[in-house]
Amino acid sequence: MEKQSLKVIQEVxxxxxxxxxxxxxxxxxxxxxxxxxxxxxxxxxxxxxLVVMVVLAKQGFKDSVSISMTTVAxxxxxxxxxxxxxxxxxxxxxxxxxxxQSWANIGVVVFNYLVSFTSYVTSVLAAYVAxxxxxxxxxxxxxxxxxxxxxxxxxxxxxxxxxxxxFAVMYGVYDIYWxxxxxxxxxxxxxxxxxxxxxxxxxxxxxxISGVAWPTVSLIIIIICTVLISQRLQQASMFRNNLRNSTxxxxxxxxxxxxxxxxxxxxxxxxxxxxxxxxFIVTLSPRVAVYTAKYFVYDFYFLRRYxxxxxxxxxxxxxxxxLNGASNFFIFMVMSTSFRNTIKRMCNIRIExxxxxxxxxxxxxxxQGNCY
Numbered sequence: 001m002e003k004q005s006l007k008v009i010q011e012v013x014x015x016x017x018x019x020x021x022x023x024x025x026x027x028x029x030x031x032x033x034x035x036x037x038x039x040x041x042x043x044x045x046x047x048x049x050l051v052v053m054v055v056l057a058k059q060g061f062k063d064s065v066s067i068s069m070t071t072v073a074x075x076x077x078x079x080x081x082x083x084x085x086x087x088x089x090x091x092x093x094x095x096x097x098x099x100x101q102s103w104a105n106i107g108v109v110v111f112n113y114l115v116s117f118t119s120y121v122t123s124v125l126a127a128y129v130a131x132x133x134x135x136x137x138x139x140x141x142x143x144x145x146x147x148x149x150x151x152x153x154x155x156x157x158x159x160x161x162x163x164x165x166x167f168a169v170m171y172g173v174y175d176i177y178w179x180x181x182x183x184x185x186x187x188x189x190x191x192x193x194x195x196x197x198x199x200x201x202x203x204x205x206x207x208x209i210s211g212v213a214w215p216t217v218s219l220i221i222i223i224i225c226t227v228l229i230s231q232r233l234q235q236a237s238m239f240r241n242n243l244r245n246s247t248x249x250x251x252x253x254x255x256x257x258x259x260x261x262x263x264x265x266x267x268x269x270x271x272x273x274x275x276x277x278x279x280f281i282v283t284l285s286p287r288v289a290v291y292t293a294k295y296f297v298y299d300f301y302f303l304r305r306y307x308x309x310x311x312x313x314x315x316x317x318x319x320x321x322x323l324n325g326a327s328n329f330f331i332f333m334v335m336s337t338s339f340r341n342t343i344k345r346m347c348n349i350r351i352e353x354x355x356x357x358x359x360x361x362x363x364x365x366x367x368q369g370n371c372y
Contacts, residue, residue: 021308033315035090038083038322045080045326049073052328055342064132064152069328071156072125076325079118083322086111098181102189108302109174109191112318116287117167119321120214123284124163125156126276127218130225133273137232163214170207173197193303204298211291215284222280226273272335279331283324286317 052073056066086107093100132152135143174191181188197203290313299305332339 021312023308026308026311029312029315033319035087038319039087039090041319041322041326042080042083042087045322046077046084048326048329049077049080052332055339058346059342061149064147064149067149067152068125068129068132068156071160072122073328075118075121076328079115079325080322082111082114098184098186098188101184105189105191106176109176113170115318115321117164120167121160121163123215123218123280124159126280127221128155128159130222134225134228137229166210208291208295212288215288219280219284222277226277229273275331279324279327283320286320290317
């Protein structure tokens with residue numbers, strides 16, 4: 001495709017950037033939200049998800065839950081690691097501003113979509129986990145026979161390939177080219193739409209509808225499954241209380257002590273599901289709202305009329321996506337006893353190994369001293 005000259009591109013962009021949000025305001029939001037807050041969140045999320053995968057692997061993939069949660073942690077790691085790489089332009093600007101600009105422009109093409117697509121994959125996987133837990137509560141024995149670790153692995157792989165593949169075509173909408181930039185007095189990477197993406201409006205309609213449909217349907221499934229699980233657990237707890245009370249009293253009046261209808265363990269399950277729902281509502285709602293707006297306002301996107309306004313909103317959306325990806329470790333630590341115990345055992349083993357190594361080193365030094 002024949003490229004426009006840099007002067008023409010800058011004139012076109014300058015008209016877009018002055019609508020609602022100036023370039024100075026956009027740059028300030030980029031530094032505060034994207035290059036600082038999102039960068040720290042993405043970096044912490046990368047480490048957190050690595051720890052989660054290691055701990056779950058240490059526990060062993062004995063059931064479908066560990067496999068599905070490991071898959072979620074893997075995609076969240078890809079999301080956070082890609083988000084970290086994209087925001088490295090902030091550090092590169094301290095060394096070479098021209099290289100930082102090239103990195104930022106290439107990052108828009110490569111890493112922006114990666115963060116978005118992995119968010120869709122994890123939202124669908126979360127819906128799958130909700131369905132899985134719902135079936136385990138309602139028909140536990142039948143599910144354990146059918147949902148073996150191999151079947152769970154195949155389902156998680158299929159979900160990952162299908163959802164990510166539905167959006168992979170969007171990697172071809174941009175074209176990266178290099179041109180001399182007088183501001184940096186160097187050749188800098190730029191990005192622009194390819195001809196087929198400009199002329200193919202149905203592609204953008206498909207992308208916008210998919211960006212709304214996948215997370216919305218996933219969130220609805222999670223809410224429905226959580227309601228069913230809560231009802232089932234409450235019924236089971238009431239049945240156990242009936243049996244317990246029948247041995248000590250002839251009259252069964254559950255209303256006199258409603259606080260004991262749900263056991264402590266059942267309450268923890270419900271609390272964890274409610275936390276997951278609240279997290280997905282908070283983190284997915286901005287993305288759904290943005291994609292809905294994109295569907296009705298064509299110019300609300302990169303390199304279009306409302307370029308700067310969309311960039312400002314995108315910084316917030318990507319921060320929530322990365323926040324979702326970085327939260328797995330904290331949820332497990334607070335609400336999973338087995339996860340905490342595994343972490344403690346791993347830390348104790350490491351401390352004992354270091355103490356043993358230090359003791360052997362001291363003993364060896366004393367022996368060498370005695371020899372002399």
